[in-house]
Amino acid sequence: MGIATVNPATGETLKIFEPLSAEEIEVKLALGEATFKQYRKISLEQRSQWLKAAADILERDQRKFGEIMTLEMGKPIKSAIAEVNKCALVCRYYADHAADFLKDVPVTTDGSRSFIRYQPMGIILAVMPWNYPFWQVFRFAAPALMAGNVGILKHASNVPQSALAIEAILTEAGFPAGAFQTLLIGASQVESIMKDDRVKAATLTGSEPAGASLAATAGKQIKKTVLELGGSDPFIVLESADIEAAATTAVTARLLNNGQSCIAAKRFILVESVADRFEQLLVEKFQALKVGDPMLEDTDIGPLATPSMLLEISQQVQETVTKGGKILTGGQVISDRPGNFYPPTILTDIPVDSPGYSDEFFGPVALLFRVKDIDEAIELANSTIFGLGASGWTNDPAQQERLIEEIEAGCVFINGMVKSDPRLPFGGIKRSGYGRELSIQGMQEFLNVKTVWIK
Template sequence: MTIATINPATGETVKTFEAIADAEIEAKLAKAQQTFESYHRIPFAQKAQWLNAAADLLEGQAADWAKLMTLEMGKPIQGAISEAKKCAWVCRYYAEQAPHFLADVAVETDASRSFVRYQPLGAILAVMPWNFPFWQVFRFAAPALMAGNVGLLKHASNVPQCALAIADIFREAGFPDGAFQTLLVGSDKVAQIVADDRIKAATLTGSEFAGASLAATAGKAIKKTVLELGGSDPFIVLDSADVESAIATAVTARMLNNGQSCIAAKRFILAEAIADRFEQGLIEKFQSLKIGDPMDATTDVGPLATPDILAELDHQVQQSVQKGARALVGGAPLDRPGNFYPPTILSDIPIGTPAYEEEFFGPVALLFRVAGIDEAIKLANSTPFGLGASAWTADDAERDRLIEELQAGCVFINGLVKSDPRLPFGGIKRSGYGRELSVEGIREFVNIKTVWVK
């Protein structure tokens, strides 16, 4: 795959990069190992100082990082600015909390002293996607570096400048050169890197295929992995819900990042009593969205990241319509330069169509009608994915059932699904395993050592 910055709003190739050769991969692995030998002994206070310095750089130059993200993958500039600032938040969060999360935990046993100690593993490989090119990396890197691990980043091939900029941020913040390195390599080199003895574990955010491939390679080498894969998140609206709030939130939940988010609301499951009202409100909101240059602060929806993503999304829509689904809004690529697909709503979706069975990674909302909560939960759980779920109700009994019965890594009641450094994030089923963020995230890549002293 070509490693290049290609402006998705125009199709222009801005800059290309040569993949590094095996000799340079070897040099970076050796540097990571050498750095770890001293880095893991550095006190929390020093690592926290560096991580807070990284947060300062992220906040102070948020507009610059945002322009780079928008140039490479097309997200609206305001969302890109927010992404840079959220990365600063996760840095500050772990700078403050890591000493508490990784402190020895005393356990009363028949020994004179027994406790659990958390120790770093070594070099961790992160295989990251293009859709949140800064956030996905920093939510791995901040806890990994505070735990005393060192990181190696294999970023998506269409965001190479973001990948290099992130490594520069950590260096400028004061981290040793080998603490966090970017590898400009194609996906064909991932298995080779994972298999190397100096890599102790790996994490991947991306497709099911990529996750399965990484996990298989790591499994052969008996190495820990954390996977955050696809999602087909339900957005359930029941009779008792505040429908107007649900509609307003639904637009954000589906259109965030031009619809290219694993935790975007994708399947809108509506109780029959409020379905017409919700549908009409959503149509009006979608039709009012401004499509255009993602560098323009007034743009609501920008281009999809690549022509292939555009083609795949349109194929899914056309196949669904041909098999009986109705396009209420949108439904075809825009006739203009760039990878633009309009906000689209599909309804009357038959079983066996892509809209019923697959993840749609773009600004397409899928509407389903149900008789009540039993049918809503059954439909929500009918997908092979289990990342997030949003549900809207004012009834306490319904709320408790939704929390208990929805098969997902996170359930948000009366709000959109989002990641938060203070809460664990991850999925079940084919959405992956393991957790990022919070205390659970920082403990994924440590040796949880039992100590017993008589």
């Protein structure tokens, strides 16, 4: 079908876009390069004003932008509107802090004066996913534009209207026409763009195969990449935890965005002394959720983004059950309505040789594991190819320190759910990727860190 908006709640194709031709891509790359030469000279104060204007537009039209996201990928409208407002937050964060992040850093050496200067690189390619169609882009665009880089966006092919809306927001805010451009292209067109000398680096959020492919191409061109890939985040509940608070948070941590999040809590690792109580609470809370039309304010769970996502999660659950796993709630495709609906599901007694033990589940399915103590909990938490985030629940300071020190992940949250925050660097290790987004570290990823020495 190509690049199209297909409503995941109904299966209806709403709009189809033609991918850009090679000639059209060339025009955009040429504009990006020409714009960069001038844009990098524009004052930080002016860039900051434009970025704050973008934040104003996001807040002004938050309902409109939220509805675009919900229509294209199915997240509940209340979550979509919250995402728009988070994009405004990251715009204001970098508008306010870029001057400090980019200022020269003096260093004492044998020269009469030495310092580090941060300079932009040029055109940065952003390959972005459908699950957070606005947030993923703005958390790249805000620091990149404040740093003086220009961006080109290859968004997921099922959210073209979101991609076009983001370019329109930044243009209306005042940024030059070539500072941020959306390229409606297919995945097969990315390689040639990455090979173009005018493109200096790339960032990708998405699947492990997509990240590996982009990184391989970039490596041959000696170009930097930042990758934020999959996750199978552990949610560890130990004996001193507040079980009610943990279970309440667990619902959001697993089911936010219809369960389609890299940093969703996916594996719930429970010590035996609290496992029965936590399991009971989680089942009750999952069963109380409303699955339905994502445009309605009282809907908790909307459809999965695509039919293939629905098929995959269903097959993973069925194979896990066939091998001996047990369903506590949910577990069957909702077939009494159109759309890609799957119920909130909880699996337990998960066999080692099943998908539930080792695969990433990208949907509303919680995987429950029981362990005897913190040693087993940490061992199980780390027994994955991924290393994005982890949530640990304990009020014992010694146990908190062990989780912080020993969990193999890019971030560890104690007594709270894993989330991204503009003030904190975000990213993973192992096969969850490399590099960081957000905070000062995210801005520095796409800067020339220039050493200056003066005698």
